[in-house]
Amino acid sequence: MTIRVAMTVNGTEYARDVEPRLLLIHFIRDELGLTGSHWGCDTSNCGSCVVWLDAKPVKSCTLLAAMADGHAVRTVEGLEQDGRLDPVQQGFVECHGLQCGFCTPGMLMTARWLLDRNPDPDEAEIREAISGQICRCTGYENIVRSIRWAAEHAGQTP
């Protein structure tokens, strides 16, 4: 049995007939082909699948696509605007905020959400915000620096 699921993803409307059990991460990656969001631990621990549902980040491996029906989703592909990287993306470039890059899409989406709520977070606030996400390369130090870079360069990326 399938149901019709329609949602806006990064400003574009999509509709698909899917099984109700389909998880949002698989809808985004397999049905829409937007593979920037990563499917990681499958247990809501790692956070590499974080996207925004309406205005809030969510671990998309722990939400049914059906639950996002009628809502607006924003993925890492939606950060760049008119060819300009979002400051959080530029921060990860400037401060070497990734090595393998697997956790990066989730980190970026959470970082953007943090900075929208708190434009000048200190290190403790950044670490708290990303505490539900796992990076096995960087030791987090450079991720924290990258997000600080973004805070200090809001609206200044080339």
Place this chain on the structure above:
Amino acid sequence: MQVPAHVEYERATSVAHALSLLSRPETRVVAGGHSLIPMMKLRLAQPELLVDINGLAELAFIVLDGGQLRIGALARHADLLDSAVAGECFAIFHDAERVVADPIVRLWGTVGGSLCQADPSEDLSAAFAATRATAVIRGPDGERTVPVREFHLGPYETVIGRGELLAEVRVPVRPGMGSAYQKVARRVGDWSVAAAGAVLTLDGGKILQAGIGLTAVGAEHFVAAEAEDYLRGRAADEDSFQAAGKIAAGHCQPVADQRGPEDFKRHLVAELTTRALRRAAARVGS
């Protein structure tokens, strides 16, 4: 790859609609889904129908109403953590919410879902037990209320029957109250190794009433009843709090698992209960 088994999905448009959908057997409510969906992936839960109540805005509130703090079942963990009125009345909820899961999960998981999941290591169940809260349940025959201390029948089991929905939790606010929650976990976002919540109502230096909630340590209904009885009428001082901690540790039933052996968990119960009582007393009148 973990995916849930086949399931049907309906979105409730009102509480009445939700109740009619819930009359079908093998139906589960989904709100935040952050406990249920992982359990469905593991086939620990295998409902035939999911009723999505995320659209029921009338269940998403936190208000001080008369002498009660009323928390709608659909209030998110993050809402409770952000609620100034909840924090002023019951610091225990802010203490607990800071250590429930992680900030992203807290945006979606709900207060009602936490209680209804009835996980034996769940934090809010202990906090609500300590506060002597009341669950408000709606069903086909109207509304009924159940003390949170009678709400859980056992691990993953509650008094909610077929066709019923937890609507809100009411917490009595009294003058002279202070509260606190103390948890030890292996890492951020993990379940408790052990945790203790305390609510004290004081008259001067004397304890009028004590509420102590424990989680993850096999305390019946998440309550340390013997320690509460011990404290009633005693002086609110360090000797009382330490003695109550030892009583709580002696009466709970922790089991050894990968989070630690039994004696370690009992040690934590004694220490965390004492700390929670100490902090609750310090917060009275603040």
